[in-house]
Amino acid sequence: MDARESRLVTSGARAAPGVSRRNFLLGVGAMGSAAALGLTSCGTPLAGASEQTDVAFWHLLTGPDGQILTTMLQQFMSENPNIAVDQTALEWGAPYYTKLAMASVGGRAPDLAVMHVTRLYGYAPGGLLDTWDLDLLEELGVGADQFPERVWDKGLYSGELKAVNLDMHPFVLYFNTEVAEQIGQLGEDNMLTGIDTPEGFKETARAMAEVTGRHGLAYGFLNDPSNMWRMFYTWYRQMAPAIELPEGGPMVIDKDAALRTLEWIVSLLDDEIASSSNDGGTAIAEFATGDAGMFMGGVWEIASYRDQGLPFSMQMIPALFGDPVAYCDSHSFVLPHQSTPDPEQRRAVHELIAGLLQRSLQWAEAGHIPVYLPVLESDEYAELEPQSNYAEAANYAVYDPEAYFTGSGADFHNYFGENLQGVYTGAVPPERGLQGFIDQINQLLAKPSPL
Template identity: 45%
Template sequence: MTSEHVLSRRAFLRAAVAAGGITALAGCGSPPGGGAVPLAYWNFFVGGDGERMVGLVDAFRDEAPRTDVTATTLAWGAPYYTKLAMACAGGRAPDLATLHASRLATFGKELVDEWDLAELEARGVTPDQFPAPVLERVTIDGRLMALPLDTHPLVLFYNTEVCAEAGLLAADGTLAPIRGAEAFLDAGRRAAAVTGANGIAFGAADALATWMVFWSLFRQLGGRIELPEGGPAEVDRDAMVEAMAFLQTMCDETIASKTLDGPAAPASFASGQAGFLLIGPWEIVTAQNAGTPFSMTQFPAVFGDVPYVRADSHSLVLPRQATVDPAARSAAYDMAVSMLTNSLDWARGGHIPALSSVAESPEYLALQPQSAYREAAQVVEFDPDAYFSGSGSTLMSRAGQTLQGITSGALTPDEGADDLIGWLDQQLTLGSPV
């Protein structure tokens, strides 16, 4: 696997612009003594995910004592992707890094190397072991550019006691199926009648929460957004207006509040002030720590028959380096496969394992409520493909501003659609800096 990459000064500068102009961060130090192979790994995990990631790294250290792993945790979002892009462009990147699959539009062009399928197969991993929509997202021009560790979709938490009193549970104690927009709103009203507050805890004032729900609704309506370089944006405006109208209807201060922010929504659910919570599965820790009687399920099919849902995937990439050390590259493959095969504990934090041998294992299926929404991995919808799109991106932040105008009632759905489409058109005229 010996290879050499010489990045042009232009590529370096373009990555600098894309990343915000922050100085490159070196990935690797000097090799340790005793012949151990140095391996640098970057990630952005903190809190419960951070603890579980330490466990995955330590498991690999136990498996590969001749590999000296330096794991570096950087601030998630723009700071992380800035430093990683600069390091890749400068040829001084780590040997292995975590990347949201939704960010591959930028990194997949020049900043990461493809995974060698033969090397993966030699370690027991093949592409057909991943969910089809996730595999499609991490494959560019027929090349596997990222190795999925998980899928983390929007999910629906529900308070089992509140839902029982509201008559929303099936005979087996799980949430009765919710089908259609009116059924979803009605479930929220019935839960609110029990809590005396809100039916659904939802971060109406949070960019991530509003985007996740909007994108799920928009895709269920068959809406598409194409973002060609130079513009204009190709948008299904009718679907956008309808999705925004549903959000506005939901945030009526009974079904859902207009003012809850990101941290307040899970706190409201954990304290019993709402019967449901709309957010990513990582908030399972909040509910567990609070002792809330709860379970989880897929985000329902509010529109149409298929419960398409916004999601992303924590994936592993091989950052572009000026010169690749064959021993370090081999160790990177070993570590990546180790993390995938040992991802059962990672799943305890709410993430759906990407590797089928874990996702279909008796141990994972017995993990409740985490495995209850596993089928969502087959109907995930990633963010539109653009250099300014993806988790922690400018698109999510700016769309959040529009959507908060919708949930607060400051904008009509028509005004919201015009606002967001206008911004997309303007952004596309700037062109990709990478």
């Protein structure tokens, strides 16, 4: 979903002490097969129990996320020596999703995979995903009542559970606590005050710009269509219902609300409140160096800002135009289709994801909101700052419109950027950019779905 996940950091597979020669050779054979597909096996060692159920696990999580996941897997295997997990990390984006689809079609699917839940409609309709066993999940302590309703329901397709969400990672507001204190808007709860109206938000940003000497808000969009869409859909959904993309078309969109959204965004990009020409990296650096008092971005930047010693906190983007909205995606667990799945492996996979959900407090370290309620509502999570400051976002989750071409790493965001970047820079009237986007999507909808 973002540049954070595109930095692939892997290490070679290694056998744990005590692993049998047969299991080691099987692991080497698996590495050879993975190499043929361009995959890289991460450093989760195979456990050495004499009778094990092996679980092949594909994901696209690297960097800090990959390290945390590896720790969670190792802890799970140490407590469940009858299950050995062989994790394989692939390059983020189109390469991952293409290989996952090919593996499901070609009979080489792993037992378990991670998928952005917004990609569900590109896989479930074509039979590329199997259904989770609700009874077995319930036996293991995983069910609809242990998740925020919006997040659980997002994993359903045609009434069947196709994805179990591990988290939600929303688009949020970061702010410099020292700058907020200097302008007198740091609340007793360490939250930014005075930003609950459009006028108040702009006044706050201008006051912060006077302190920083540059901008009040750091926001990057240039050549970053996903970030353009994140901001647009956040404000739009405060004003209007979800955009719908029915097969055959046309797009269902409130054009008046969309135009008001675009006009609002352009009004922020005035080179005082925010730069009219920032890309993603420049905006991230602008906030890190104290040249902006606020920053809008994904929760995954939390680790780098903390490592730099930046005085900052985080909260949901304010509801300026209606109900609160947390535009997001979720890392979810899916069962790539297997024609004859092994019952023991399937049970082991269900046990594995239950174990990872129960350990998801660790996952929150990277900024993600753990959506398993026993963790989300725990005292331990409440003590995490600034993560717990935006925990309520789980109740206001808003995802991409549902279509085979939407979701993280798909082309939908690119279509938006191709038509709307000129609007953001002020070179194209909002009406023309919006209509170009609508026309392009309607052309896609008018064609038969490839699924």
